[in-house]
Amino acid sequence: MTRASLLLIAALRRTAGGLLLLVGASFVIYITIRSAPGDAIDAISPMGTPPEVKAKLMAEFGLDRDPLTGYVAWLSRSAVGDFGESLVFAPGATVMDVGLPAFERTLALAGLALAACLVLALLGALLLGRPHPRQQLVTGPLYFVTAAPSFVVAVLFAQGMNWFVHTYVEQGGYETPPWYPIPIYSESWMPYLFAGIVLVAGDGLFTDFLNAVRAELQGLRNAQFIAAVRAKGARTVSHIARNMVVPLVSGYAARLPIVLGGVVIVEYIFTLDGAGYLLLEAARERDFPIVVGLSVLFTATIIVVNLLADIVRALVDPREVARGG
Amino acid sequence: MSAPLLAVDDLVIEFDTQAGRRRVVDGVSFGVAEGEVLGILGESGSGKTMSTLAVLGLVAGNPGVMGGSIKVFDDGQPRELLEGLGRVIKRRGDKPARKNDRRWQRLVFRRMKPLWGRVMTAVFQNPRHSLDPLMTVGAQVEESVRLAEPALSKAEVGARAVDWLARVQMTDPSRVHGSYAHELSGGMCQRAMIAVALARRPRLLIADEPTTGLDTTVRAEIVALFKELLADRGRSMLYISHDIREVLYLADRVIVMRHGRIVEEATAADLKAGVGRRDPYTASLLAAAELPVGQQGAA
Amino acid sequence: MEAKAERLGLWSSGAVVAVVLLLGVVAPFVAYDPASAVDYDQQLVGPSAAHWFGTDGQGRDVAIRLLKGIEAFFLPGLLAGLAATTLGALAGAIAGYAEGWVRSAVLGLMQLIDTLPRLVFIILVCTILNPSISLIAGVAAVLFVPNIATVVRRKVEALASEDYILAHIAHGFRPTRILLYHIIWLQCRPLLIRQATYVFGYVLFVETALSYLGDYGVQEPTPSWGNMVAQTRELAGAAPWPWLFPALAIVITISGFLAFGNLLARREEEALR
Numbered sequence: 001m002t003r004a005s006l007l008l009i010a011a012l013r014r015t016a017g018g019l020l021l022l023v024g025a026s027f028v029i030y031i032t033i034r035s036a037p038g039d040a041i042d043a044i045s046p047m048g049t050p051p052e053v054k055a056k057l058m059a060e061f062g063l064d065r066d067p068l069t070g071y072v073a074w075l076s077r078s079a080v081g082d083f084g085e086s087l088v089f090a091p092g093a094t095v096m097d098v099g100l101p102a103f104e105r106t107l108a109l110a111g112l113a114l115a116a117c118l119v120l121a122l123l124g125a126l127l128l129g130r131p132h133p134r135q136q137l138v139t140g141p142l143y144f145v146t147a148a149p150s151f152v153v154a155v156l157f158a159q160g161m162n163w164f165v166h167t168y169v170e171q172g173g174y175e176t177p178p179w180y181p182i183p184i185y186s187e188s189w190m191p192y193l194f195a196g197i198v199l200v201a202g203d204g205l206f207t208d209f210l211n212a213v214r215a216e217l218q219g220l221r222n223a224q225f226i227a228a229v230r231a232k233g234a235r236t237v238s239h240i241a242r243n244m245v246v247p248l249v250s251g252y253a254a255r256l257p258i259v260l261g262g263v264v265i266v267e268y269i270f271t272l273d274g275a276g277y278l279l280l281e282a283a284r285e286r287d288f289p290i291v292v293g294l295s296v297l298f299t300a301t302i303i304v305v306n307l308l309a310d311i312v313r314a315l316v317d318p319r320e321v322a323r324g325g
Numbered sequence: 326m327s328a329p330l331l332a333v334d335d336l337v338i339e340f341d342t343q344a345g346r347r348r349v350v351d352g353v354s355f356g357v358a359e360g361e362v363l364g365i366l367g368e369s370g371s372g373k374t375m376s377t378l379a380v381l382g383l384v385a386g387n388p389g390v391m392g393g394s395i396k397v398f399d400d401g402q403p404r405e406l407l408e409g410l411g412r413v414i415k416r417r418g419d420k421p422a423r424k425n426d427r428r429w430q431r432l433v434f435r436r437m438k439p440l441w442g443r444v445m446t447a448v449f450q451n452p453r454h455s456l457d458p459l460m461t462v463g464a465q466v467e468e469s470v471r472l473a474e475p476a477l478s479k480a481e482v483g484a485r486a487v488d489w490l491a492r493v494q495m496t497d498p499s500r501v502h503g504s505y506a507h508e509l510s511g512g513m514c515q516r517a518m519i520a521v522a523l524a525r526r527p528r529l530l531i532a533d534e535p536t537t538g539l540d541t542t543v544r545a546e547i548v549a550l551f552k553e554l555l556a557d558r559g560r561s562m563l564y565i566s567h568d569i570r571e572v573l574y575l576a577d578r579v580i581v582m583r584h585g586r587i588v589e590e591a592t593a594a595d596l597k598a599g600v601g602r603r604d605p606y607t608a609s610l611l612a613a614a615e616l617p618v619g620q621q622g623a624a
Numbered sequence: 625m626e627a628k629a630e631r632l633g634l635w636s637s638g639a640v641v642a643v644v645l646l647l648g649v650v651a652p653f654v655a656y657d658p659a660s661a662v663d664y665d666q667q668l669v670g671p672s673a674a675h676w677f678g679t680d681g682q683g684r685d686v687a688i689r690l691l692k693g694i695e696a697f698f699l700p701g702l703l704a705g706l707a708a709t710t711l712g713a714l715a716g717a718i719a720g721y722a723e724g725w726v727r728s729a730v731l732g733l734m735q736l737i738d739t740l741p742r743l744v745f746i747i748l749v750c751t752i753l754n755p756s757i758s759l760i761a762g763v764a765a766v767l768f769v770p771n772i773a774t775v776v777r778r779k780v781e782a783l784a785s786e787d788y789i790l791a792h793i794a795h796g797f798r799p800t801r802i803l804l805y806h807i808i809w810l811q812c813r814p815l816l817i818r819q820a821t822y823v824f825g826y827v828l829f830v831e832t833a834l835s836y837l838g839d840y841g842v843q844e845p846t847p848s849w850g851n852m853v854a855q856t857r858e859l860a861g862a863a864p865w866p867w868l869f870p871a872l873a874i875v876i877t878i879s880g881f882l883a884f885g886n887l888l889a890r891r892e893e894e895a896l897r
Contacts, residue, residue: 021735021736021739024732024736025736025739025740028736028737028740029745032745032748032749033752035752035753036752036753037753037754043752043753044752052823054762057671064672066532075798125828130549137668148874148875148878148879149832149875151832151833151836151853151872152853152871152874152875155857155871157600180876193807199402203829204879211841222385223454224449224451224454224455225382225454225455225457225458227381227447227449228447228449228455228456228518228521229457229533230383230437230441230466231381231383231441231442231445231446231447231522232441232442232446232472232521232525233440233441233442233443233446233471233472233525234439234442234468234469234472239457239460242457242460243457243458243459249819252790257739257740257741257742258743259746260743260744261742261743262743263836264743264747264837265743265833265836268836268837269836279744279747280747280838283747283748283750283751283838284839286751289753290747291747291751292748293746294744295741295744295745298741298744299739299740299741299744302739302740302741303665303739316459317458317459318458318459318505318507318508319458319505319507320505322508
């Protein structure tokens with residue numbers, strides 16, 4: 001068989017695997033709903049929900065049937081993007097109407113922040129070069145600082161900002177500078193930038209990525225085939241770059257779940273109008289269809305990104321296809 | 326005697342281990358002349374691979390090369406690789422203590438850059454890891470061809486690459502051209518690697534245990550291939566091996582290394598014929614290979 | 625130099641771990657009544673001899689609340705670390721050793737758990753079930769099983785073809801003994817140590833994050849580092865100590881445990897070589 005057809009088969013197989021995972025993950029989410037103590041419908045509906053809404057919820061989540069057929073009913077609705085209607089947050093609107101635009105913003109924030117993190121890690125690794133004992137004196141404290149949870153980083157950041165604003169106002173500026181991100185909600189992109197910075201710096205994401213990229217780069221520089229390329233007098237850059245694609249793509253996909261968790265925290269702190277903020281608000285007010293709908297969207301994103309990463313790996317690395325995974 | 330290509334003098338290589346500083350190459354001197362095949366024979370840990378990697382400028386840090394001189398002759402012009410090395414070695418008392426690996430590497434790489442490939446290149450042990458896993462074998466041979474003959478057109482480069490693959494006796498060169506390293510056997514990978522190295526048309530080919538890890542029959546084939554390629558165009562070569570038969574078969578002159586020192590230097594003809602006094606270690610190697618030992622004792 | 629820097633790291637992070645463990649053991653024996661600790665004459669007093677870390681907005685001593693706050697995550701964190709590594713090692717051993725459908729089933733299950741976005745899933749669980757720190761720790765433990773199982777499985781698969789393991793098989797050792805003792809216990813211990821400290825740190829992280837994000841986690845007036853940090857964040861500029869000290873405690877504990885796990889694991893790995 002030709003390489004192209006093998007690649008196609010691998011891609012199809014992986015897509016099927018991804019779909020299977022999505023079904024499985026949605027089943028886990030559904031079973032979690034069914035495992036609520038007492039009457040599941042009471043657990044998932046807000047206080048004072050009228051009985052007819054409760055009945056509708058029961059039907060939507062298949063709570064009136066046994067878990068399996070209930071799941072099938074719920075899945076067949078969710079599969080076409082019908083997660084029901086919002087109860088409290090935006091009564092009457094469908095979950096997708098409320099959730100999808102917010103989710104798009106969140107995805108842009110998380111995706112771009114992680115991409116920035118990747119670029120910075122790569123630059124840092126190139127700049128720092130080979131690990132050197134004395135560098136531990138620098139990277140050690142750096143690790144310490146960035147192991148700080150994102151909410152700690154965010155508050156420190158906000159305090160720093162406040163201090164800036166104070167001096168700004170004292171110097172005769174207007175109440176707050178136009179770029180001030182916290183806590184005013186605005187349509188500007190500034191708060192997103194600051195949220196992105198906290199996202200990159202917090203939870204040890206950057207240091208973790210930097211260490212991984214450095215180790216990968218170091219291993220590659222010491223690799224025998226790079227020595228062979230060097231010995232024949234060719235430039236090693238293109239060989240190293242090509243061989244870095246797979247670890248970078250894998251590293252990106254592997255860290256996405258962490259960033260999608262961090263984005264929830266960051267959106268809450270910076271009051272950004274994204275899916276993370278929506279998720280927390282909906283959870284607080286027990287707007288259950290939104291919570292479940294967003295959970296499924298988050299999970300689906302992780303699966304899709306991993307699938308894309310798999311396909312990129314298969315395209316770049318011929319061994320992946322040969323393994324037939 | 327023909328013009329020299331390589332002259333190594335009093336080379337010292339050290340490494341830090343948990344048991345302290347260890348000298349893996351201890352004052353080794355050897356040279357290769359144009360058209361000559363020098364064999365370096367020694368067991369693993371004798372320092373033979375380290376010496377050759379140092380010649381290529383590829384010994385990584387952790388002290389590494391600590392002294393000596395390596396001259397590479399580029400059209401008769403000597404290029405000293407280790408000149409100014411003293412600047413990056415920090416001394417404690419009068420003993421060399423540490424060296425600044427990064428500065429050292431930058432220095433050596435800059436000097437090696439015009440020499441790599443054109444003057445000398447290498448075939449390493451472990452052929453599977455010598456080829457870029459993400460590039461087809463053909464593309465890697467083509468890379469060498471383009472470097473050696475920049476004037477060729479794209480089609481000519483492709484044809485030349487297939488030609489090289491045929492010359493290293495690949496059974497199906499055009500298929501191998503489009504294959505990746507993981508799709509080939511170890512022996513085929515080594516043939517491909519030899520094609521990559523030779524397509525670069527180096528003055529000196531360094532073969533560092535090119536048969537290690539291959540099956541016995543494949544080893545014989547690779548050694549025969551080297552012999553044929555040598556006969557083909559009178560190429561100079563530095564051939565490193567722990568197998569005395571391979572070395573005697575290919576080399577004009579042989580040095581034997583043990584514990585980081587040279588214990589014996591002789592022509593292959595003398596060794597084969599059992600002429601002259603032999604070091605006990607060389608004698609034991611000859612005896613083990615059922616070759617005539619000759620006289621023992623310090624030569 | 626390298627060894628020295630590493631030893632320094634190991635000792636300092638080891639000291640952090642030791643102090644946290646010691647305080648965690650001592651804390652339950654310290655009597656503390658959150659209600660009677662309130663003292664409105666002593667609001668937001670800075671650090672002094674009487675109040676080492678100052679007092680919070682209700683005049684409560686920050687130092688003692690920090691000490692009692694350890695209780696909130698200490699035991700759940702330890703148990704979660706233990707549970708996650710045990711389950712992960714078992715799942716990894718099974719996936720690495722078994723063949724056919726058993727292997728596929730375990731791998732599939734691991735992959736399934738691994739696709740759940742951790743924090744989002746924990747929030748979902750907390751909205752459905754009664755949120756408590758034990759529940760959070762339990763869910764976190766399960767969510768970390770695939771991570772651990774993957775590293776253990778790779779190790780098992782890599783070792784399965786090693787000569788000495790083959791020799792053990794040839795000597796007639798029982799496979800379970802080889803798997804559990806020679807492979808998991810002797811070879812995977814560094815990996816497991818690293819993962820256990822990671823899970824412990826994650827439980828602390830989730831507890832604090834959830835206190836921050838909503839009213840999950842430990843409820844007032846019982847102190848936890850999470851609710852201490854969450855309640856005082858508005859004051860962090862004017863009166864930093866009630867926020868700063870718990871925040872520092874969180875950062876130091878998490879990074880201390882992570883660094884200790886990493887360095888200890890690296891040392892053991894070197895010893896294995």
